[in-house]
Amino acid sequence: MSTTSRTLAKPRTAAGAEPPPKSGKGKRGAGRQLHAGRLTYAVLIIFTVGSLFPLVWTAIAASRNNTRLAQTPPPFWFGGNLFKNLEIAWTDANMGTALLNTTIVAGSIAAGTVIFSTLAGFAFAKLRFRFQNVLLLLVIGTMMVPPQLSVVPLYMLVAELSWTDQLQSVILPTLVSAFGVFFMRQYLIGALPTELIEAARVDGASSWRVVRHVVFPAARPAMAVLGMLTFVMAWNDFFWPIIALTQNGSPTVQVALTGLGRGYIPDQSVIMAGALLGTLPLLLAFVFFGKHIVGGIMQGAVKG
Numbered sequence: 001m002s003t004t005s006r007t008l009a010k011p012r013t014a015a016g017a018e019p020p021p022k023s024g025k026g027k028r029g030a031g032r033q034l035h036a037g038r039l040t041y042a043v044l045i046i047f048t049v050g051s052l053f054p055l056v057w058t059a060i061a062a063s064r065n066n067t068r069l070a071q072t073p074p075p076f077w078f079g080g081n082l083f084k085n086l087e088i089a090w091t092d093a094n095m096g097t098a099l100l101n102t103t104i105v106a107g108s109i110a111a112g113t114v115i116f117s118t119l120a121g122f123a124f125a126k127l128r129f130r131f132q133n134v135l136l137l138l139v140i141g142t143m144m145v146p147p148q149l150s151v152v153p154l155y156m157l158v159a160e161l162s163w164t165d166q167l168q169s170v171i172l173p174t175l176v177s178a179f180g181v182f183f184m185r186q187y188l189i190g191a192l193p194t195e196l197i198e199a200a201r202v203d204g205a206s207s208w209r210v211v212r213h214v215v216f217p218a219a220r221p222a223m224a225v226l227g228m229l230t231f232v233m234a235w236n237d238f239f240w241p242i243i244a245l246t247q248n249g250s251p252t253v254q255v256a257l258t259g260l261g262r263g264y265i266p267d268q269s270v271i272m273a274g275a276l277l278g279t280l281p282l283l284l285a286f287v288f289f290g291k292h293i294v295g296g297i298m299q300g301a302v303k304g
Contacts, residue, residue, distance in 0.1 A: 062273035089274035098256035106234035112175035121184025165249035187222040
């Protein structure tokens with residue numbers, strides 16, 4: 001075959017490169033938009049409906065009366081007693097005070113856990129000191145101790161300090177958690193380069209300045225996740241608050257809801273209305289701060 005025929009059979013661009021392929025197979029590369037199949041959408045819809053069903057059922061039960069809830073089959077659509085039951089639950093359970101107390105308790109526990117766990121996690125991850133591994137094993141070992149074993153001595157301590165039925169009796173024992181320390185340690189091992197700390201030391205930064213300007217910015221995504229998880233657990237905590245607090249004193253939401261279930265025949269619709277009132281603040285928090293939390297997680301994933 002002559003040179004002319006080869007040139008006609010295989011044209012080249014001005015730079016001498018091969019022309020792009022005309023078929024769709026060459027479009028597989030970076031920047032290609034991925035599309036989910038029908039099976040993926042079906043699975044996501046099933047999981048979404050399953051996740052929302054308990055909340056929707058709580059709202060349906062709160063809009064009915066006790067007689068209708070006792071019938072078979074149960075109702076699957078809203079009734080007309082929602083606002084009436086919400087008003088009864090708000091008044092009988094002193095829900096305004098309970099929501100304020102729970103916000104203070106959950107916010108204080110989340111803030112304390114995030115700060116102290118980050119400091120301890122940084123110490124275990126990047127600092128070197130005597131008995132480091134032994135202390136870390138002791139911290140992790142506390143997660144294996146059932147919380148029921150510490151109730152009696154903890155209540156005796158609270159009673160000795162005259163903190164019964166006060167919010168500090170619920171806040172102070174849970175300001176730091178072993179899970180938070182271990183979680184932050186594992187995150188900072190990979191997300192915080194040792195060279196960055198050494199560079200700050202060379203520039204004359206003190207230990208507190210290193211923590212404030214180096215450790216906290218690097219740990220921000222993990223701190224957001226830990227704060228969210230801790231806030232939810234503290235908001236829903238029932239075991240220790242029902243022992244340390246009373247409904248007529250300084251109740252949290254979970255303690256206040258126990259007053260709605262008293263009586264010979266508890267009104268299930270009012271109980272559901274109270275549970276709905278206690279759940280709404282968490283839903284609003286996820287609606288307003290969910291994007292920031294996910295954005296922090298993705299930022300940490302990209303930078304890491």
